[in-house]
Amino acid sequence: MPGRVEQIQLWDTMIIAPCGINCSLCRAYVRERNPCPGCRGGIENKAPTCLNCAIKNCEDLAAYGYEFCISCASYPCAKLLHLDLRYRTRYRVSVIANLERIQAVGAGRFVDEEAAKWACPECGARLCMHKPQCINCGCTW
């Protein structure tokens, strides 16, 4: 099927980007046409902002093989602080809080917690952080 890509699954810890963003909550991941495979997935259907992301392309992440930014000696660097401010302001999501939770309980448990936290209170479907309504039932969460 054209436009279909192998997406990282919701329950896989790989769905969490190195910066702490949960890709499964992004409008680009949940859209039906040309869905994004997630930060750690392939390059198909990816927005230029994600392909050119300063964190995704960070030399320290690559050089040291860090899974998440929180392992880095420069944590939290200016790039990450900027991203955190933008996400807190726009979407009420703190990537720094996400990373600290991952360090505290592990990525597996964090993904489980995210699944519970972002379930629609009406229908249980996964919510999208970029949208004020549930994609499935349309309720405002």
Ligand SMILES: [Zn+2]
């Ligand atoms: Zn719903």
